[in-house]
Amino acid sequence: MKRLTLLRHAKSGWDDPVKRDFDRPLNERGERAATLMGRFAKKEGMAFDVLVASPAVRVVETLDHFLDSYGQAIETLWDRRIYLASSAALIDVLHAMPDTADSVLMAGHNPGLEDLILDMVPDDGSNPLRDEVEEKFPTASLATLEFAVDHWKDADAKNATLVAFVRPRDLDAALGPEVH
Known part of the structure; x- marks a missing residue:
């Protein structure tokens, strides 16, 4: 059994004048x-053998905050292929993971992460979590396959079970969608 947990980077600042x-x-x-x-993740006892992540600044900063509060170091592999990757590219990264790692945390971007879930989990109506992801995979969300x-x-495609999907707003309503 292999377990993949996906972490989408947290909300980034569009106001910052980066080039x-x-x-x-x-x-x-x-x-x-x-x-x-x-x-x-700490409260739930989630454990990861390896972390593979996009080196984009917003992912690095997400992981800094995530890991500080998680309280455990995780062997980290920075992989530029994850930056704005398609589902197919993310599958290539996943296939390259060492088999000694039973539980992988992958941190990256949408739409790739959401598409990866939708490509890997059968759309047969049996998993309401898949339907929620299809609606939206918000920033800082965690999904476990x-x-x-x-x-x-x-x-490969269609051989995963989505066993968990948690959004920040599920834990703190103040982190839900902004209402204007």
Whole structure:
């Protein structure tokens, strides 16, 4: 059994005048959400053998806050292929994970992460969590997929079960959608 947990970067600051999208930092709300999700992962006893992540600034900052509140170091692999990656590119990254790692945390961006879930989990009406992800995979959300395989290279489309999906707003309503 292999377990993949996906963490979308927290809300970033569009007001910051950076030249490149890659360099966009988190905003204050994003920092709060990332910290909250790290606390949640710790409380739930989530464990990860390896972390593979986009090196974009907003992902790095998300992980700084997440890991500080999670309270445990995780072996981290920075992989530029994750930056704004398609589902297919993310599957390639997943297939390259060491089989010694039974539980992988992948941190990155949408639409790739959401598409990965929708590509990996069958759309047969049996999983209401999939329907929620299809509606929206918000910033700083965590989704956990399980694969009944022994090797990451065997984790393919439509053979995953989505076992958990948690959004920051599920833990703190103040981190829900902004109402104008």
